[in-house]
Amino acid sequence: MSVQRQPTILTVEDESALSEVLRYNLEAEGFRVVQAADGEEGMLMALEEEPDLILLDWMLPKLSGIEVCRRLRAQAQTRLIPIVMLSARSEDVDKVRGLETGADDYVVKPYSIVELMARLRTQLRRTRPATVNERLVWEDLVLDTEEHRVYRGGKPVALGPTEFRLLTTFMEKPKRVWTREQLLDRVWGRDVYVETRTIDVHVGRLRKALMKHGDADPIRTVRGTGYSLG
Known part of the structure; x- marks a missing residue:
């Protein structure tokens, strides 16, 4: 019997411990998780997987999260995928920059997993309401x-x-x-x-x-x- 595809979330995070925490919690919530450890890999995975949502760290090797976000928004294939940006930068000017670049939400590290999951579901409610x-x-x-x-x-x-x-x-x-x-x-x-x-x-x-x-x-x-x- 065929099974409905789980919503796919791409995490782009270079800190392996944090990446695994995200994967564990997302899978526990019923999501399929694909992971990238740098900006270039994140771009490739976004184009290959076309995930339902992207969790994108700001500070990444090879290509910054801001640049990844800008490039994803410039491509027809990925421009509508919700992007939630994760960053240790808590200044308002940084939040504004992230949102103006195309992020749908901006979450400051350290964050509560419960709050993060709520924010993800808010974005999915907008783009894939059946998942919530x-x-x-x-x-x-x-x-x-x-x-x-x-x-x-x-x-x-x-x-x-x-x-x-x-x-x-x-x-x-x-x-x-x-x-x-x-x-x-x-x-x-x-x-x-x-x-x-x-x-x-x-x-x-x-x-x-x-x-x-x-x-x-x-x-x-x-x-x-x-x-x-x-």
Whole structure:
């Protein structure tokens, strides 16, 4: 049975002890963690993994966190990934510089793990609300991630687990066009081999379920690319 991909967090931290503390706590919260120990490796990992969030230290070997942040924001592939910057610099001018460079949040060392986790979830709530048990609503569709239920026009919609994950992905970012490869990564995970035409089968099942009561098809096929909600 396929399993929904865990949200991936990239930590870019050169202090190995602190990096391991972050990994331990993030994995305990249910996240998949990938690690980089310097700025250049952090750039490469961000492009390769396309994580759901990046924890980025300011002071890094080879390439500073500020420069990594600036470069990530300049690339279409990574410009929307939330970045939480970690730094021992506590002056307001440093915080402003970090945020103006493109960081979404700025956490001063030493920090409380509990507070850090809360801040991460705040960022994920904005970009991947299903990971924090949010109810997703789009037009007449309601998806409850905690109770695992879907309604359209107030009527329950019966979905299999794969179709539920597909709809969750669509509803997190309505109107975004997803390629089949992106949907495979998001719904099945990067380490699972599934043929891309399998996506078409499951999208067909999802459409059938959502149109069961005579409602219009909410999923748009983008020829040569993939699918979009709305």
